[in-house]
Amino acid sequence: MSSATSExxxxxxxxxxxxxxxxxxxxxxxxxxxxxxxxxxxxEPAELSAEGIVLYDHVDxxxxxxxxxxxxxxxxxxxVAGYDIRVGPDSAVARRSGN
Numbered sequence: 141m142s143s144a145t146s147e148x149x150x151x152x153x154x155x156x157x158x159x160x161x162x163x164x165x166x167x168x169x170x171x172x173x174x175x176x177x178x179x180x181x182x183x184e185p186a187e188l189s190a191e192g193i194v195l196y197d198h199v200d201x202x203x204x205x206x207x208x209x210x211x212x213x214x215x216x217x218x219x220v221a222g223y224d225i226r227v228g229p230d231s232a233v234a235r236r237s238g239n
Contacts, residue, residue: 155180157235162208162227169208169227170201176234177223193221 158179162172171185174195178185181193188194195201198220204227208214214229223234 157233159231159233161231163230168205169232170195170204172232173220173225173227176232177220180223180234180236195220
């Protein structure tokens with residue numbers, strides 16, 4: 141089950157953003173990115189590749205984890221398959237590009 145939280149304009153609309161916490165004993169930052177994108181795409185994280193979205197095609201997950209893990213000043217922004225992603229010290233936030 142996903143730990144993503146979503147925000148939408150009204151209760152019946154598609155979520156505009158998804159926030160997934162990471163760090164500590166929880167998810168790695170790269171996995172939080174995958175979960176956030178999956179939340180907005182409306183699929184399970186394992187199904188993203190069937191949607192043509194593969195994180196590794198856009199960023200090295202190990203490098204992303206190394207940049208962010210354990211850093212209180214982490215702030216990484218990237219675009220993955222039409223989603224703007226911001227990875228901070230404790231969460232990954234995804235938003236559809238152009239919003």
